[in-house]
Amino acid sequence: RKEVEQDPGPFNVPEGATVAFNCTYSNSASQSFFWYRQDCRKEPKLLMSVYSSGNEDGRFTAQLNRASQYISLLIRDSKLSDSATYLCVGDTGGFKTIFGAGTRLFVKA
Amino acid sequence: EAGVVQSPRYKIIEKKQPVAFWCNPISGHNTLYWYLQNLGQGPELLIRYENEEAVDDSQLPKDRFSAERLKGVDSTLKIQPAELGDSAVYLCASSKGQGLYEQYFGPGTRLTVT
Numbered sequence: 001r002k003e004v005e006q007d008p009g010p011f012n013v014p015e016g017a018t019v020a021f022n023c024t025y026s027n028s029a030s031q032s033f034f035w036y037r038q039d040c041r042k043e044p045k046l047l048m049s050v051y052s053s054g055n056e057d058g059r060f061t062a063q064l065n066r067a068s069q070y071i072s073l074l075i076r077d078s079k080l081s082d083s084a085t086y087l088c089v090g091d092t093g094g095f096k097t098i099f100g101a102g103t104r105l106f107v108k109a
Numbered sequence: 110e111a112g113v114v115q116s117p118r119y120k121i122i123e124k125k126q127p128v129a130f131w132c133n134p135i136s137g138h139n140t141l142y143w144y145l146q147n148l149g150q151g152p153e154l155l156i157r158y159e160n161e162e163a164v165d166d167s168q169l170p171k172d173r174f175s176a177e178r179l180k181g182v183d184s185t186l187k188i189q190p191a192e193l194g195d196s197a198v199y200l201c202a203s204s205k206g207q208g209l210y211e212q213y214f215g216p217g218t219r220l221t222v223t
Contacts, residue, residue, distance in 0.1 A: 004151075008149075034211060034212075042216070043200060043214035043215060043216050043217050044152065044200075044214050045214070046211045046212070046213065049211060087151050087152075095157075095164075095165075096154065096157070096165055097154070097212070098154075099144075099151030099152045099153070100151050101149070101150050101151045102149075102150075102151055
């Protein structure tokens with residue numbers, strides 16, 4: 001089992017839709033989690049950190065479920081510009097960060 | 110604030126040739142990472158530096174890959190000799206510290222080995 005797993009998608013949604021991605025992690029000692037966004041042929045860019053209490057940034061909400069060992073990303077009112085690959089990242093409990101393979105999102109007009 | 114700088118942006122070499130990539134992290138960031146990213150995959154860690162010390166190089170293929178971070182700032186990643194399977198994007202990232210800190214990526218070097 002991979003340490004960090006994501007559904008590769010693609011998710012095809014219309015503008016204005018709400019879409020959610022999950023990411024599971026295998027190491028119960030993991031402490032820190034992040035969501036990154038990566039556009040085609042570009043570097044990953046930090047989208048948001050994932051806190052135990054959950055956090056929200058505009059249309060984006062991240063949640064952590066330690067009991068089930070997954071993190072989620074919710075995007076409300078999807079925009080065309082949200083089309084990208086979303087990478088989840090977890091640490092292994094020893095400062096080593098592991099990236100998932102990414103979930104591809106296409107938002108259509 | 111300047112971001113992570115990498116050069117070159119693109120490199121095409123023949124197999125068995127050497128190649129080197131350079132990275133300048135964000136000022137004040139003590140932790141520097143080198144990743145390899147293949148198409149359709151997430152970045153895979155090659156080596157992590159804390160200042161000038163390589164604290165995790167377990168995923169670095171040491172028979173052909175080497176890295177250094179002299180003076181704890183800039184870093185160089187080298188491959189010698191390159192193989193066809195080394196074609197990928199090599200990403201450098203930096204963070205203020207290990208683990209709980211966000212990482213910021215450079216634009217990457219796209220390597221093609223022919």
